[in-house]
Amino acid sequence: MVTPHSSPPSPSAAEVLHARYAGRLPAALEELAGPEHGVIDLPLHVAWSGLRSYDLDRPRLRMGLYRTVLAEGQHEDLVKLLNRDLLLAQWPVLRTLVSRHVRQVWEEAFPELAPAGSAAA
16 A cells, blocks of 8 residues: 555665665776785774785785775775776686675776676677
């Protein structure tokens, strides 16, 4: 039964996640000015449990850092901790390790991240 005071439908969980990740994005990949080498210690609001220190010169640790920052980082964390060139180089594998929502938001905003051939369809 519809009442005169019924509210509009609530957004789906997918819509909420999409909006959350989209709101954190940099305006351009060039804003990602994080380091290419060395050890990064993630702030507690990004990594509140488990590993917090990552060596960028170790590929598995670098991939773990990027996965964590993409999922949990705020805008400031993304631009400070992620590096454009490293993100582009890792994206073909990294895109399979992040959530569907993170992957969609980043690939919609930055077509250069989308797999080859997907833009032509």
